[in-house]
Amino acid sequence: MPPVAGLCTHTYPNGLTLLVESMPDVRSAAFSLLVPAGSAFDAPASRGAAAVLTDWMLRGAGPLDSRELTTALDNLGLSRSEGAATVHISFSGATLAEKLPEALALYADMLQRPHLPEDEFEPSRVGVEQSLRGLEDEPRQKVMQELKARCYPTPWGLPNEGSLDSITTLTADAVRAHAARCVRPNGAILAIAGYVDAQELIDLVGRLFGDWQTKPDPVIESGPPGPQIDHLPHESTQTQIGVAYHSVPYNHPEYYAAWAAVNVLSGGMSARLFTEVREKRGLCYSVYATTNTLKDQARVLCYAGTTTERAQETLDVLIGELVRLKDGIAPEELARCQARAKSSLIMQQESSTSRASSIARDWYHLGRVTTLAEIRAEIDRLTVPIILEHVHRHPAQDFVVVTMGTSPLEVRRGVL
């Protein structure tokens, strides 16, 4: 019998929360497993520990050695990814629904019974070091990472992989200590969406993860952010520009107004940044703004990449558009944001992977899951005055600007 569409939440005595969204029209099942052991919990002397740990945990668990474990995951046809983010280390995957229970059993071993074998530490560490080196050849990603590091207090914007310096000196003991201190069920979220039955999963996850022992929540010490205006010399054809300013987080009552404001700037190809910077002036190929939200603080992050001679004009036009938003928004601009949101929400119902990650994110930020109908109502409720009031209360100002290229740019007086 096909499962009944709907959402179910269950929190186990050890603090792990299971979220299940049953989708009778798909044949797949997807999961998103968030464990509160991300890079923000790295000890200051061991930056990169969470990233190395995520890879190391895959190198053998329960009865399986490294090769057997990867092979078992592959044989389930699991399309998977894993990585350390700021707050969580995350494991996600999707496969045919009938293979999900076997996959969950393997992840239960990884989290509770990882081998963390001594001889596999160095390959894990070197793998993270290699990705840090690779990032040096990806200027578009690099500038946004540098921007985050400068606009949030430490450790909230620091690169999840640490730095080439920290990763070189990282030891297996430091990473084991990170695992012992941070990998825990209290605060962990397992979200599952697809052709699944909620009650069966509540029982299964209880058997697989019920004995996982709670630990005290580690304390994070926060420090000041980096310089507000910065330039990184880089030998390249284009200059990369990153601009950030304050916004409100996902759990804030004004979040949807903030979302709409950013969408007026960058929500589609008719949005302002694309129109003014690219279509009217031909200044760049890629320009965008996006909201980056932590639990209690958020920033709007903007990007543009352009040839060096036109970089100053690009920065000026970009910041000009951010500031101009407070002067007014046309009703048609809002209507387009609402139309795009409506279609995205409906299309989400076709993807078990999108639903699993959305409900996990909701639980982390809000402590509950918003239904698609609730989000739809929030978006329909928006008016131009509501958005403008938000923009006036949280104007685009106090910019953090990071550039990367052959020469620095001038950030005009009056915009800081």
Next chain:
Amino acid sequence: MEFFEHKLSNGLQIVAERNPHVHSVAVGFYVRAGARDETPEESGVSHFLEHMAFKGTQRHSADDVNRVFDEVGAKYNASTSEETTLFYGAILPEYLPTTLDLLADIIFPSLRDDDFNMEKKVILEEIGMYDDQPGFLVYERAMQAHFKGHPLGQSILGSVDSITALTSAQMRDYHARRYVGGNIICAAAGNFDWPSLKGLVEDLCGHRPSGGGLRSTTIARPTGGLDLLVRPASSQQHLMALCPGPAAAAPQRFAAELLSVIAGDDTGSRMFWELVDPGYVESADLGFHDFDGDGSFLTYLSCNPEDVEDNLERVQGILARLNSGDFTEAELTQAKNKTLSRIVLRSERPMGRLGALGSNWMYRQDYRSVEADLADYQRVTLADLKSLVQQYPLQLTTLASIGPRDSLPTP
């Protein structure tokens, strides 16, 4: 799932797969026009033309185009490859008429001089952007070196010189040659009503010029060798190697895909275990790319510059063992499990089905259901893989590299 097809009198074909259980519909115009169809003087025109489609037509201004797509909440874009320019959108079913009207119109753009000159700047920025990304640039250079003298070696973006010199008259001429009924396929997947879809496309496209059809192809005779671009500031050494593989219409394409998963998938493959897992490289993979009348296996590596020789030796060892027929039944089963699961996951969304539907028709004039593809992958045997590597041995025939190294061994 239900399949429909129809051919207009000008040669334009409609192919559509209806799935009443999904909430949206994806629609795309596949145009048989890519870098391989350009003369040297027009290099980059297919991709530039793709951009110009969004700059307005007789019925829609440039602002209208993006505005209307956004008004209906479309997820839309366009792409250009060596062989195909694709314009597509995914929308809720009620917006199919508006979206089709727009897509069918923009593929016949006005090509006004002012817009052409403004968009030229954006194209030059795009070339600059990719120039700073060695992982992308090494693909372009490997294709150019491997298919030197063959149409598949022609650059998609063109060069700063070719784009700077290109005129709107040349673009109009190219458009008139390639954007004709026989070169255009309108594909749709998802929740739609066939009689109204067919009627709409007839009304919107029936008056467009006829002509075109399948292109004549020849098989490339690559001479191989090394193409090295020295970039002292690059952190890693990036390497891309090509060797011949089966063409898009070849029956061995299923075996070729599974071989690439065994050899170079991003997890659990030979290259994963021998290069990525021990931390010898940042990434290493092997993929199969099929083209009209030709095909390639592509091997990609990025690693510390000083480790290149050791890693190339490891790769050559892997390829030599595969070429000797050293596969196991377990590996083949695993490759099938991964591939079948990916197909099923991708096919759950209309955009995923659109890609398969359009390319099957473009390359093979064939409709293939998900089940038919799954069955063809299931049928592949170890003997098929062995005969494939006998006919198309995996090699580093042509090697392109970008990074700080000023010399490398020739493969």
